[in-house]
Amino acid sequence: MISREVQLVAVPDGSVRAESFGVFETEVDAPGDQQVLVELRRLGLNAGLAHRLGGEGTAYGPGIGVGDVPSSDAVVEVLESAAEGFAPGDLAVAKVPWCTAAVVDADQLRRIDRATPEQDLEAYLTVLGHVGFTAYTGLIHIGEVRPEDIVCVSGAAGGVGSCVVQFAKARGASVIGVAGSAEKVALLTDVLGADRAINRHDGPAAELLRDASPDGIDLYYDNVGGEQLDAALEVLNARGRIVICGAVAAGSGGPSNYRRMIYQELSMRGFTVTAHEDLRAQFESEVGGWLREGAVRSLHTVFDGIDRVPEAFASLLAGGSSGRVIVAVDGPR
Amino acid sequence: MISREVQLVAVPDGSVRAESFGVFETEVDAPGDQQVLVELRRLGLNAGLAHRLGGEGTAYGPGIGVGDVPSSDAVVEVLESAAEGFAPGDLAVAKVPWCTAAVVDADQLRRIDRATPEQDLEAYLTVLGHVGFTAYTGLIHIGEVRPEDIVCVSGAAGGVGSCVVQFAKARGASVIGVAGSAEKVALLTDVLGADRAINRHDGPAAELLRDASPDGIDLYYDNVGGEQLDAALEVLNARGRIVICGAVAAGSGGPSNYRRMIYQELSMRGFTVTAHEDLRAQFESEVGGWLREGAVRSLHTVFDGIDRVPEAFASLLAGGSSGRVIVAVDGPR
Numbered sequence: 001m002i003s004r005e006v007q008l009v010a011v012p013d014g015s016v017r018a019e020s021f022g023v024f025e026t027e028v029d030a031p032g033d034q035q036v037l038v039e040l041r042r043l044g045l046n047a048g049l050a051h052r053l054g055g056e057g058t059a060y061g062p063g064i065g066v067g068d069v070p071s072s073d074a075v076v077e078v079l080e081s082a083a084e085g086f087a088p089g090d091l092a093v094a095k096v097p098w099c100t101a102a103v104v105d106a107d108q109l110r111r112i113d114r115a116t117p118e119q120d121l122e123a124y125l126t127v128l129g130h131v132g133f134t135a136y137t138g139l140i141h142i143g144e145v146r147p148e149d150i151v152c153v154s155g156a157a158g159g160v161g162s163c164v165v166q167f168a169k170a171r172g173a174s175v176i177g178v179a180g181s182a183e184k185v186a187l188l189t190d191v192l193g194a195d196r197a198i199n200r201h202d203g204p205a206a207e208l209l210r211d212a213s214p215d216g217i218d219l220y221y222d223n224v225g226g227e228q229l230d231a232a233l234e235v236l237n238a239r240g241r242i243v244i245c246g247a248v249a250a251g252s253g254g255p256s257n258y259r260r261m262i263y264q265e266l267s268m269r270g271f272t273v274t275a276h277e278d279l280r281a282q283f284e285s286e287v288g289g290w291l292r293e294g295a296v297r298s299l300h301t302v303f304d305g306i307d308r309v310p311e312a313f314a315s316l317l318a319g320g321s322s323g324r325v326i327v328a329v330d331g332p333r
Numbered sequence: 334m335i336s337r338e339v340q341l342v343a344v345p346d347g348s349v350r351a352e353s354f355g356v357f358e359t360e361v362d363a364p365g366d367q368q369v370l371v372e373l374r375r376l377g378l379n380a381g382l383a384h385r386l387g388g389e390g391t392a393y394g395p396g397i398g399v400g401d402v403p404s405s406d407a408v409v410e411v412l413e414s415a416a417e418g419f420a421p422g423d424l425a426v427a428k429v430p431w432c433t434a435a436v437v438d439a440d441q442l443r444r445i446d447r448a449t450p451e452q453d454l455e456a457y458l459t460v461l462g463h464v465g466f467t468a469y470t471g472l473i474h475i476g477e478v479r480p481e482d483i484v485c486v487s488g489a490a491g492g493v494g495s496c497v498v499q500f501a502k503a504r505g506a507s508v509i510g511v512a513g514s515a516e517k518v519a520l521l522t523d524v525l526g527a528d529r530a531i532n533r534h535d536g537p538a539a540e541l542l543r544d545a546s547p548d549g550i551d552l553y554y555d556n557v558g559g560e561q562l563d564a565a566l567e568v569l570n571a572r573g574r575i576v577i578c579g580a581v582a583a584g585s586g587g588p589s590n591y592r593r594m595i596y597q598e599l600s601m602r603g604f605t606v607t608a609h610e611d612l613r614a615q616f617e618s619e620v621g622g623w624l625r626e627g628a629v630r631s632l633h634t635v636f637d638g639i640d641r642v643p644e645a646f647a648s649l650l651a652g653g654s655s656g657r658v659i660v661a662v663d664g665p666r
Binding site for chain 1: 589
């Protein structure tokens with residue numbers, strides 16, 4: 001069958017624009033043994049791809065040259081199966097090329113409920129997807145969040161952070177979010193339900209956190225490291241817990257005031273979500289419930305049709321969209 | 334009654350010598366309400382006192398001027414009691430002045446078995462004392478040591494470290510001790526039972542640790558911080574644990590490579606022993622048992638008689654004694 005795919009046609013010189021990409025037809029083979037032919041339903045875009053365009057690649061994948069098709073995570077529907085356990089109409093999440101249809105090894109698919117309603121598909125790329133599972137694992141399993149906790153989340157308006165904020169609220173905790181702009185602060189309190197939000201550009205991190213939470217904090221979910229981690233170490237209450245999820249802002253040094261871990265009996269735990277697949281069923285059940293109740297929402301902007309992938313990606317990089325940028329590959333049904 | 338006490342008679346100019354102290358007689362009053370009159374049986378000396386002689390004091394106590402009597406922890410015997418629950422002949426541990434007899438508030442005494450044999454009294458200032466309880470709490474309660482663990486201990490020949498090494502062995506774990514001289518390395522392997530020992534002056538910390546433990550480590554008991562903590566973070570196996578007990582060598586920075594906590598799912602916990610008094614009975618029972626079996630030994634050097642306190646203290650500071658320096662205040666019985 002014919003698939004339409006998105007190729008890099010020119011390495012961007014400066015900012016990425018829609019014109020850097022083109023959409024082309026290509027022939028897709030029938031699936032081989034233990035493979036399936038899938039149609040893409042929803043494609044999630046990742047800003048991190050921009051660093052790989054024409055470059056050397058990053059920890060997340062190889063460089064992407066002219067003529068290459070980037071890959072992202074997507075919700076797919078099985079059209080034809082040569083793999084045991086998969087049948088036409090099955091829905092799954094997988095990392096696939098930016099296209100309308102592709103052949104995928106069946107062991108790369110993570111099945112989701114085939115009765116998922118159309119309007120809930122996006123959630124599998126947000127709150128029920130990788131970022132949601134990361135947030136859930138760190139918050140519930142590693143951080144052992146309790147209803148009486150005051151939780152602080154850094155990078156709170158980001159992919160993982162926005163899930164942590166919502167999940168902590170859904171579990172009954174008080175939540176303080178830290179983000180990098182007034183718009184994000186408004187999103188945190190007005191849309192995501194944070195009790196308080198901090199714009200980290202408003203002053204020294206520890207001072208802002210103490211002002212926002214005079215009773216201290218009990219659990220700190222760290223997506224960034226650096227100054228925010230140092231501030232949390234200052235403000236955490238006795239026996240407080242730190243979950244280390246990310247450290248992009250940590251620079252070359254570690255938390256300089258980690259000695260306070262001794263006097264306040266603090267704990268700090270890192271985790272890697274891929275080691276916790278055993279939590280998947282509990283995660284989908286609990287977060288799925290919150291989603292149906294409206295306690296949690298998927299934050300995303302949808303662009304319709306494979307032809308709009310270039311525009312959607314440029315919009316993502318320009319910061320012009322709120323929540324995750326998702327393309328409804330086949331348009332609305 | 335008459336007590337003989339040790340006073341500072343001259344602020345040391347340079348190194349502390351026995352002549353900096355003198356022994357004087359003083360009258361002790363009868364105990365007031367809720368007080369007891371105690372006789373000192375064993376007095377433990379602390380090198381840290383040296384920093385307070387003639388000075389401003391430290392976190393551990395005020396400065397000590399000419400005419401002042403320093404205080405340390407000691408095993409005492411009750412001679413006369415005006416406090417409910419204490420009777421003559423009772424034994425206890427308390428922080429008391431350097432003297433032969435003193436009046437102490439009863440709530441400052443921690444009772445020990447009054448049938449403790451003479452030869453076991455020193456242990457209440459070492460493996461059954463504060464350093465032992467600190468080692469035990471960190472290793473067993475915070476670090477949750479298991480028989481299959483490879484345990485690394487920094488500052489392993491020190492007061493706390495030497496207990497950690499012995500307790501970890503007694504619990505069935507493999508133990509690697511890190512210390513600062515060839516003599517200490519020999520003590521660790523030949524006397525304390527460490528499986529391997531590292532002289533930290535022999536090379537880069539992470540290299541030495543990898544060489545000593547090709548299978549990595551599972552639990553790191555940190556008494557020092559700095560380079561040793563960084564090395565442990567490099568060498569810890571997946572889901573390894575770090576117990577933060579001390580950070581004297583940490584300088585102004587924290588562990589620069591704490592990101593490895595994410596990829597290896599490491600945890601780090603600080604603790605303060607005073608928050609764990611509920612473990613005291615379990616500690617005394619288990620470590621007392623090890624001591625009777627000979628699985629654990631008290632490392633100390635005993636000087637006989639209150640008159641030898643100045644000499645004992647000078648010897649401690651000159652590094653001329655092994656294990657804790659203890660004075661048998663009344664001489665051997």
